[in-house]
Amino acid sequence: KVPETWxxxxxxxxxxxxxxxxxxxxxxxxxxxxxxxxxxxxQIFNDLIISxxxxxxxxxxxxxxxxxxxxxxxxxxxxxxxxYIKPNINESFSIDxxxxxxxxxxxxxxxxxxxxxxDMYLDNEKQQIIIITGPNMSGKxxxxxxxxxxxxxxxxxxxxxAEEATLGIVDxxxxxxxxSDNISSGxxxxxxxxxxxxxxxxxxxxxxxxxxxxxxxxTSTYDGISIAWSIAEFLHQxxxxxxxxxxATHYHELNQMAQSLERIKNFHVTVKEISNKVIFLRKLAxxxxxxxxxxxxxxxxxxxxxxxxxxxxxxxxxxxSEHEDLNRKLSKSKKEESLQLSFIxxxxxxxxxxKEDILSINIDTLTPVEALMKLNEIKSLLK
Numbered sequence: 001k002v003p004e005t006w007x008x009x010x011x012x013x014x015x016x017x018x019x020x021x022x023x024x025x026x027x028x029x030x031x032x033x034x035x036x037x038x039x040x041x042x043q044i045f046n047d048l049i050i051s052x053x054x055x056x057x058x059x060x061x062x063x064x065x066x067x068x069x070x071x072x073x074x075x076x077x078x079x080x081x082x083x084y085i086k087p088n089i090n091e092s093f094s095i096d097x098x099x100x101x102x103x104x105x106x107x108x109x110x111x112x113x114x115x116x117x118x119d120m121y122l123d124n125e126k127q128q129i130i131i132i133t134g135p136n137m138s139g140k141x142x143x144x145x146x147x148x149x150x151x152x153x154x155x156x157x158x159x160x161x162a163e164e165a166t167l168g169i170v171d172x173x174x175x176x177x178x179x180s181d182n183i184s185s186g187x188x189x190x191x192x193x194x195x196x197x198x199x200x201x202x203x204x205x206x207x208x209x210x211x212x213x214x215x216x217x218x219t220s221t222y223d224g225i226s227i228a229w230s231i232a233e234f235l236h237q238x239x240x241x242x243x244x245x246x247x248a249t250h251y252h253e254l255n256q257m258a259q260s261l262e263r264i265k266n267f268h269v270t271v272k273e274i275s276n277k278v279i280f281l282r283k284l285a286x287x288x289x290x291x292x293x294x295x296x297x298x299x300x301x302x303x304x305x306x307x308x309x310x311x312x313x314x315x316x317x318x319x320x321s322e323h324e325d326l327n328r329k330l331s332k333s334k335k336e337e338s339l340q341l342s343f344i345x346x347x348x349x350x351x352x353x354x355k356e357d358i359l360s361i362n363i364d365t366l367t368p369v370e371a372l373m374k375l376n377e378i379k380s381l382l383k
Contacts (some may be wrong), residue, residue, distance in 0.1 A: 005021070095167055100150050122244040124244070128264070129266070130265050172209070212246070212249075236263055267284070
């Protein structure tokens, strides 16, 4: 028999539960404690706010000063640790960077690996637009971002990753890089690309810096080339503004624009091909290139050998067909000698590499066997 002071709370199949007045009192205290805590905290907080009303302005001023010191300390710490330099900012319309580096990529490199620095020069008079060609993974996009980051860092008061930087003030940095879609609104990758590009073209100024990466790749080849060509031409021929432009592309046809538009210059990111392997030199050099090395990159990604073999066969047929069409057109207006001359003088990294290899040969010490091996090596490069 339970004590009379116990109060039945619950009856179960094989047991009964009881509670006492003391336990009931503790239960009420525990259940109401959380609400009381919140109310007490709110009261204390309100009292604190009221007591600080007279000190709000001094506190805000000190917070701003501390924030400014924090930013300046961060700038100086990063500059010392990464060997940044003080940029020269002026009222000109040019961007002149000597041995610039990407501030993020260079900190992510493996130990002992050195970042390949590059020069960059843009202005409104002689070199307004740079067309950059080169293979996938060669560093074209990194070069675009690197230039924009150096300009941005300089204008927020930071030192910059370069040996020297003289920069005219830039009022807008426009970028059209990467690829994405918007399924919810029914916008394809290409539609978003065109929307963003249209916004850029409608808002440029003389002090704008524009980065265009692979414009037109989201549609058919000829449509893409036509759009990319017309965009570059529009920026060059704009009646009011001469925005500075870095234009990375795989459309090698755009290299022809430099022949007729004086402020467009061709550059390429260098590579070296040795025994069917591509070495990315990541150095910016004058002139365009005719090779993308897409199949080599596919091999690096682990594509099945039969796919790569078939891709090489198709590429050879397409290039052969393209060259036949080109020869047919040229034969109507030029002699065979001029065609040979134009081929020899092509500004192509592969031909430049072959030229350098030939010039480095010491004929006086070269044996017949070594000569045959060298000839076979050159033949392999040209396949």
